[in-house]
Amino acid sequence: MVYEIGRTKSGLRMGFTTGSCAAAAAKAATYMLLSGETIQQVKLMTPKGIELYLDVEKIRRTEKFAECAIRKYSGDDPDVTNGLLVFARVKKERQTTDTAFYEGNLSLEGGVGVGRITHPGLEQKVGQAAINQIPRKMIFDAVQEICLQKKYQGELSVEISIPEGVDAAKKTFNPRLGIRGGISVLGTSGIVEPMSEKALTDTIYLEMKMIRSSGYERCYIVPGNYGMDFLTEQLELDAELTVKCSNYVGEAIEDARLLGMKGILLIGHVGKWVKLAAGVMNTHSRQADCRMEVLAVHAAMQGADRESVCRIMQCLNTTEALKIIRQLGILEPVMASVMDRIDFYLSGRAGGEFEIGAIMFSNEDGILGKTPNAEQLLERIQNERKQK
Numbered sequence: 001m002v003y004e005i006g007r008t009k010s011g012l013r014m015g016f017t018t019g020s021c022a023a024a025a026a027k028a029a030t031y032m033l034l035s036g037e038t039i040q041q042v043k044l045m046t047p048k049g050i051e052l053y054l055d056v057e058k059i060r061r062t063e064k065f066a067e068c069a070i071r072k073y074s075g076d077d078p079d080v081t082n083g084l085l086v087f088a089r090v091k092k093e094r095q096t097t098d099t100a101f102y103e104g105n106l107s108l109e110g111g112v113g114v115g116r117i118t119h120p121g122l123e124q125k126v127g128q129a130a131i132n133q134i135p136r137k138m139i140f141d142a143v144q145e146i147c148l149q150k151k152y153q154g155e156l157s158v159e160i161s162i163p164e165g166v167d168a169a170k171k172t173f174n175p176r177l178g179i180r181g182g183i184s185v186l187g188t189s190g191i192v193e194p195m196s197e198k199a200l201t202d203t204i205y206l207e208m209k210m211i212r213s214s215g216y217e218r219c220y221i222v223p224g225n226y227g228m229d230f231l232t233e234q235l236e237l238d239a240e241l242t243v244k245c246s247n248y249v250g251e252a253i254e255d256a257r258l259l260g261m262k263g264i265l266l267i268g269h270v271g272k273w274v275k276l277a278a279g280v281m282n283t284h285s286r287q288a289d290c291r292m293e294v295l296a297v298h299a300a301m302q303g304a305d306r307e308s309v310c311r312i313m314q315c316l317n318t319t320e321a322l323k324i325i326r327q328l329g330i331l332e333p334v335m336a337s338v339m340d341r342i343d344f345y346l347s348g349r350a351g352g353e354f355e356i357g358a359i360m361f362s363n364e365d366g367i368l369g370k371t372p373n374a375e376q377l378l379e380r381i382q383n384e385r386k387q388k
Helices: 018-035 133-149 165-171 197-213 225-234 249-258 270-278 291-301 306-313 318-327 331-350 374-387
Strands: 041-045 051-055 057-061 065-071 085-091 101-103 106-110 156-161 218-222 242-244 263-269 355-362 366-370
Touching (some): 057 085, 197 249, 225 242, 249 331, 270 318, 318 355, 355 374
Antiparallel strands (some): 041 051, 101 106, 355 366
């Protein structure tokens, strides 16, 4: 099935996320369970504000449950999940397991093909299904909408399963993240917006050019939504002076040079920014993944013993590695050492033509480190904004 949801500026077809599939399937199954009627299509409002009308497949209804599926559509995004069926089974009971998610009288679990968290450091607890926060909210909201419509106040359990997700997960980075047995239910906006590499890098240039054309000579650079949220919510900085660079840090630095910027401040999560300490300027995991190597080396430089260095090298994510470093009591000097190296590579890439600095954060610790000139550069950007 091909949906015409919308197109990007470059003409690529949009799709919808596994989170939207799960929420729509849960909504349809809840409606059929509570109404006793069969429906062939379900309406879902996504967090992005785009309304979807999705075909309902594989319908099963019994006295105890209703089940159906929504087929994932990725548009022109090359995604291994494209075409997979995302099932939801809804029952008039509430889960009582330690691994389920709960909201009021509703419970949510993952079934076959939905990955399980096996290592700490992700937003879910070990043992829970890899259903991310926004998709969980979408699912609960969609089910609650039908409960209110049908004036149902009893308990309901929702199980999301993706049978083909077991095999699809082998083509993803889930095993390296400590997610076993299936794929993740993802999505922050509910919509997949595909972009070619050229379209992405062109967008970085255009966003920075708009800021420069507005009379500003300095701006912030963030990799994506996490960086933007930290910038606006934690640092309370101005999103209008921010460019999203995705994984293309090197291209963003080059664009700053071409546009005659006088300064850029990079603000990002440790999971991406720590790679800059190895001189990696494309932070996508397909290009390079040196996170543990960087942290292990800098921990060793600050006195970590061999056993601890080996434990860091075995970590699957930066949260896990930072926990070990924190337990050793060397987090602050390690981060200072990492930031010095980041400063070395960023300054080298900028070639002395403009100011460049970085702030690195984690969800657990907040700001982990800053390059030596970050505070000064931050102040200059803020002053420039006040003068406009």
